[in-house]
Amino acid sequence: MPYLMIGIDDTDWEGGGCTTYVMYSFIKYLVRENLTRSVIGLPRLTRLNPYVPFKTRGNASLSVIIYVESEDDAKDHVELMESLINQMVKRVGKTSPGIAYLVIRNMLKVDERLTWFYRKSVRDIVTLDLARKVASKVNAKLMGGRGTIGALASLGFIPIDATYEFIAYRPEDEDRPMINPIDVKHWDHTTRPFTFLNINEDQVLIEPHGPDPVLFGVRGDSPYHVLAMGNYLANKYNAIGWIIYVTNQGTNDHRSRASEYIPYRNVDLIGILMNAVFDDKGHVHLTLDDAHKAIAYRHLGVSKELANCVGCMVEAWGGVKPNEKLDLYIEGMRVLHDRYVEVRNPRCPRCGGPMESMGRSGLLRCKRCGFEGKLPRIIIPRNNWFLINPKASEYRHLMKPNERVGLEGLALYMPKPYLWVY
Ligand SMILES: [Zn+2]
Structure with a gap:
């Protein structure tokens, strides 16, 4: 039939x-x-x-x-x-x-x-x-x-x-x-x-x-x-x-998952975010380690998060505009590896009090009991695996909203x- x-x-x-x-x-x-x-x-x-x-x-x-x-x-x-x-x-x-x-x-x-x-x-x-x-x-x-x-x-x-x-x-x-x-x-x-x-x-x-x-x-x-x-x-x-x-x-x-810059197409890049510069209109201009450039418009509402990712390995995607430089206009970004770590002084091994650094010697001294010693610092990775998407009012029809992940x-x-x- x-x-x-x-x-x-x-x-x-x-x-x-x-x-x-x-x-x-x-x-x-x-x-x-x-x-x-x-x-x-x-x-x-x-x-x-x-x-x-x-x-x-x-x-x-x-x-x-x-x-x-x-x-x-x-x-x-x-x-x-x-x-x-x-x-x-x-x-x-x-x-x-x-x-x-x-x-x-x-x-x-x-x-x-x-x-x-x-x-x-x-x-x-x-x-x-x-x-x-x-x-x-x-x-x-x-x-x-x-x-x-x-x-x-x-x-x-x-x-x-x-x-x-x-x-x-x-x-x-x-x-x-x-x-x-x-x-x-x-x-x-x-x-x-x-x-x-x-x-x-x-x-x-x-x-x-x-x-x-x-x-x-x-x-x-x-x-x-x-x-x-x-x-x-x-x-x-x-x-x-x-x-x-x-x-x-x-x-x-609409995502191609390909890294080739072709005008009017979606491109997917993986690289280290080297630089994020704000222009006077509030748009962010990003540079990846392979010298690829990308722009995130202010109205997308993702600027602050992007500035937070400098140094991280990221996957970025968006549309390629057919200007001379073939800029990528960011639609979304995912942090694959977060390089941020927080370095803290350990607690005093004798009394548990807070310790402070003593200049360049590398020695630490307890603020409470005065204990001095060379102790390893504590390294706390930020481990932020965030997905950056535009604010809800800036979604285009085909873009996947974060809340759909898993559905x-x-x-x-x-x-x-x-x-x-x-
Ligand atoms: Zn102490």
């Missing part, structure tokens, strides 16, 4: 729209036709390379796998998606929507070239030409413009780590309501650690500020926790509907909730 894999991208434009809303509208159509059960798993929201210079607002593409009766049935679904895009998308500026689809017989036999194309799209720059080549190799069809790249990439998302997002939509003719931080705090507390990046002190992080139809999005590792929190808020803040997506958000899928892959063991779209 055949399955239709269909992906879309690039349907938002300057001043409105949202690709997730087009997919939501498509799914709602299936709901009305009583075809909800033909959706395999959850619809997928895939974020692509965050360093691509000519991207759509959130660089999101979407796809869904549907059980179909026949090739003709698959075609009907594709036509539905096409007409939804034509109705919903304003073709202004650089907006160039695209659809990619593929009919396969066996879900366990997704062509490796498709998963390769997803991995490349999330880490690198890909051209329309490459998308066309891959599509013809895997028998996928492309319809439309630049958006076909992301649409095809989304079809190749076979996760080894994933998260969920509950997205609620708002009425188009109403102003965006202000979500009360107290509501978010309460639910954040209740659903942690299975939801993440909800709130930063009093700053609500689940609500976008743009003109798009998204009311809010709750991200997490469990579909049931995002559902509980999302459903409450959707009711309270007058959402017109909602859906749960499985996503690559917060998974670090990787959990999402894949979660059964699909009975209710996942409304």
Whole structure:
């Protein structure tokens, strides 16, 4: 029995729209036709390379796998998606929507070239030409413009780590309501650690500020926790509907784990941090022992920690900007070996009192009983194995938040909730 894999991208434009809303509208159509059960798993929201210079607002593409009766049935679904895009998308500026689809017989036999194309799209720059080549190799069809790249990439998302997002939509003719931080705090507390990046002190992080139809999005590792929190808020803040997506958000899928400096790509470096200099704007300029330079912007809120790591062996990662020096813009850093040690005088062996140094001789003298002697100093290593990540409000979609460490892959063991779209 055949399955239709269909992906879309690039349907938002300057001043409105949202690709997730087009997919939501498509799914709602299936709901009305009583075809909800033909959706395999959850619809997928895939974020692509965050360093691509000519991207759509959130660089999101979407796809869904549907059980179909026949090739003709698959075609009907594709036509539905096409007409939804034509109705919903304003073709202004650089907006160039695209659809990619593929009919396969066996879900366990997704062509490796498709998963390769997803991995490349999330880490690198890909051209329309490459998308066309891959599509013809895997028998996928492309319809439309630049958006076909992301649409095809989304079809190749076979996760080894994933998260969920509950997205609620708002009425188009109403102003965006202000979500009360107290509501978010309460639910954040209740659903942690299975939801993440909800709130930063009093700053609500689940609500976008743009003109798009998204009311809010709750991200997490469990579909049931995002559902509980999302459903409450959707009711309270007058959402017109909602859906749960499985996503690559917060998974670090964009990290290349390669140390080669290539513009618009993520790079991973291991070295000794030699120097950290603050400029007048508060950004920190770092030098590693192989003369590689890196910059950490002030707004990331990691500067103080970085200054604390000078001399340590670190792993640093981030995006490469295509300027002359190919600077690395830091996204995160991990201390692999902390060189800091604290040297203390021992206690007096006779009375246990504090001892003080007597100049250069190396002799120590007890402050309490006057005992003098040459004794070894006590060395206390700081042993700080910290992971430096930006503050919560500066996270980009794909960056893995610290609180997700240890939860990787959990999402894949979660059964699909009975209710996942409304
Ligand atoms: Zn003493």
